[in-house]
Amino acid sequence: MADREARFAEAARLAQLLVDITEQAKADFAATVAAFGLPVPVARAIVLLTTPAPMSDLAEQLACDRSYITNLADQMEERGLITRVAGKDRRVKLLALTDAGLAVRDQISEAVSTNNMILRRLTDAERRTLAPLLERLRGAPGPRAPHQGGGC
Amino acid sequence: MADREARFAEAARLAQLLVDITEQAKADFAATVAAFGLPVPVARAIVLLTTPAPMSDLAEQLACDRSYITNLADQMEERGLITRVAGKDRRVKLLALTDAGLAVRDQISEAVSTNNMILRRLTDAERRTLAPLLERLRGAPGPRAPHQGGGC
DNA sequence: TATTGTTATACTCTATAACTATA
DNA sequence: TATAGTTATAGAGTATAACAATA
Numbered sequence: 001m002a003d004r005e006a007r008f009a010e011a012a013r014l015a016q017l018l019v020d021i022t023e024q025a026k027a028d029f030a031a032t033v034a035a036f037g038l039p040v041p042v043a044r045a046i047v048l049l050t051t052p053a054p055m056s057d058l059a060e061q062l063a064c065d066r067s068y069i070t071n072l073a074d075q076m077e078e079r080g081l082i083t084r085v086a087g088k089d090r091r092v093k094l095l096a097l098t099d100a101g102l103a104v105r106d107q108i109s110e111a112v113s114t115n116n117m118i119l120r121r122l123t124d125a126e127r128r129t130l131a132p133l134l135e136r137l138r139g140a141p142g143p144r145a146p147h148q149g150g151g152c
Numbered sequence: 153m154a155d156r157e158a159r160f161a162e163a164a165r166l167a168q169l170l171v172d173i174t175e176q177a178k179a180d181f182a183a184t185v186a187a188f189g190l191p192v193p194v195a196r197a198i199v200l201l202t203t204p205a206p207m208s209d210l211a212e213q214l215a216c217d218r219s220y221i222t223n224l225a226d227q228m229e230e231r232g233l234i235t236r237v238a239g240k241d242r243r244v245k246l247l248a249l250t251d252a253g254l255a256v257r258d259q260i261s262e263a264v265s266t267n268n269m270i271l272r273r274l275t276d277a278e279r280r281t282l283a284p285l286l287e288r289l290r291g292a293p294g295p296r297a298p299h300q301g302g303g304c
Numbered sequence: 305t306a307t308t309g310t311t312a313t314a315c316t317c318t319a320t321a322a323c324t325a326t327a
Numbered sequence: 328t329a330t331a332g333t334t335a336t337a338g339a340g341t342a343t344a345a346c347a348a349t350a
């Protein structure tokens with residue numbers, strides 16, 4: 001069966017679509033937050049700070065090293081978007097959005113949901129068809145494997 | 153309608169799935185090529201070199217700067233995977249896989265197709281359903297917009 | 305002793321600008 | 328003058344290792 005060849009070519013096409021789509025989504029997010037003068041990683045952190053959170057929590061949510069969170073926190077602080085507040089456990093520092101930070105976060109959320117590709121390009125029915133397929137494609141939800149250099 | 157909220161939450165879930173899936177695919181590829189001791193960008197270039205190609209062609213295919221291709225070519229050359237051969241137009245250099253390079257490329261292709269997520273996790277029917285949805289999601293094919301820093 | 309955050313440092317990926325050789 | 332590749336350099340994003348303070 002030369003099916004094998006054709007099947008593989010089709011799979012490669014799907015893979016390329018997947019890559020194109022997520023690249024587009026990333027570029028959209030980057031463009032959105034660039035309008036606020038924010039680097040992408042900073043913006044990602046801001047969006048996660050719905051409530052004051054320990055830096056180690058953020059490290060876990062973003063799946064990156066604690067030292068890098070220090071770096072991000074410094075950037076957010078310089079921009080006046082967060083303050084570090086001491087936790088009960090005095091080793092811990094909570095990152096809390098300032099009023100300016102809150103405003104920025106709301107604007108980002110607003111922009112992101114308005115520009116949402118998935119809502120703009122697919123009908124409700126299409127989304128209902130897509131969801132289970134993507135779930136199967138993702139495979140076992142799995143407990144967040146630790147990773148090396150690419151992820152965060 | 154509180155539909156709006158629910159619709160957005162669902163869209164966010166789909167977006168997360170998309171991101172998880174492509175991250176998984178990238179991690180799989182990285183793990184595969186790490187077994188050959190190859191950095192991901194080098195491996196990507198190797199896979200594209202089915203036939204000796206000018207460096208500028210590679211720059212176009214990978215959508216990155218010519219200077220970076222010089223960098224990649226240096227790495228491939230150090231590993232003995234390619235040689236630079238002069239083109240007819242003497243400004244041009246073709247990158248040609250050595251025997252070692254060919255062997256590596258075949259092994260990578262083999263591994264990638266064997267581990268293919270899309271073939272392993274979806275049935276033929278599911279793939280046929282998925283394809284048009286992803287195409288709509290990608291939107292207009294578009295002529296490869298030039299990009300800033302994230303892409304290559 | 306184990307954990308939280310910080311510092312210093314370094315690595316990978318990738319680009320820009322200026323340059324060389326050829327066309 | 329324009330094009331292909333190279334060099335030097337820089338910047339973003341992120342990690343590792345050693346460390347200080349606290350538990």
